[in-house]
Amino acid sequence: MTGAVNFFSKHKHVISYGFSLAILLFLLKWLEIRFVIINYALEIYIAAIAILFTSLGIWLALKLTSPKTIVVEKEVFTQSENTFFSNEKEIEKLGISKRELEVLQLISAGFSNQEIADHLFVSLNTIKTHSSNLFGKMEVKSRTQATDKAKRLNIIEK
Amino acid sequence: MTGAVNFFSKHKHVISYGFSLAILLFLLKWLEIRFVIINYALEIYIAAIAILFTSLGIWLALKLTSPKTIVVEKEVFTQSENTFFSNEKEIEKLGISKRELEVLQLISAGFSNQEIADHLFVSLNTIKTHSSNLFGKMEVKSRTQATDKAKRLNIIEK
């Protein structure tokens, strides 16, 4: 993805280090002449080199190494959210249709067939048919049993 | 907590660096004599110093940098355990009797009045009376509504 750019980015420090070294050696060569004259400056000269290259090393290390990270996992206790996922497998297994599921939800909410009919703008007979088919598919004999089973199977929200 | 130990731990590298520097300078001083004899070895000598101190710098940087700590919050869902405490306050407030509560539980479990009657060894009429009184006290109009409300109020187990 970022191969070419990344390569230069990762090695630019090495390259610049090479340049720096070359320049420094050239500089030192020139200083060598002076060194002959001012002989006792050798220790200062050495110390300067030492400090310089130590700094260079530090700088290099800091630039080139990926930052050390320690991942500390902190447990955060949260109340189990209302992540209700309708058990679609069970719904499919039982062969419950969309409309039937709608009716089932309203039944479980405590609505009468008439109220459900009004709510869905269909006749009472239609709801009776749906609920009857529903009970057959769910193998129950009443709306209360259907509600109970539906909640246990996670077909509808508790 | 770890003050004294930590101080030494944090500065031991600096101390050892100081020692190393002293030894190296002493070593270089000795090499200086040789350097006078073998004059053309200066470049090698400089290069050695450069490499040495660069290494030292790198080593120092790696040792002295404290690792970054990243705290990752890990969510732990605490499943509300089955610590079901019947909401007795609510039961008392509604004026629900022991027998009525029993009937309510069976209604919510999906049993018909006849089944409840058989289970409790009383007549169907008795259950009807109980459930009727129950609905009055709970201000609901059907067993499904009673079930729904009872579960919401934690009167019965969900």
Add this chain to the structure above:
DNA sequence: TTTCAATTCATACTTTTGAGTGATTTTGCC
């Protein structure tokens, strides 16, 4: 286009539920 499942609705019938009233028995408590 045909086919099939889903949705809709009706009619008739049975069962269950629920409301209302009244009555008897049981039980806990002062």
Add this chain to the structure above:
DNA sequence: GGCAAAATCACTCAAAAGTATGAATTGAAA
């Protein structure tokens, strides 16, 4: 023992729920 609440049961009537059967419509897939 007597009282009050709780529990029991019966009877009637009405409403709601549930079953069974049949049929029209629709929409999507074969």
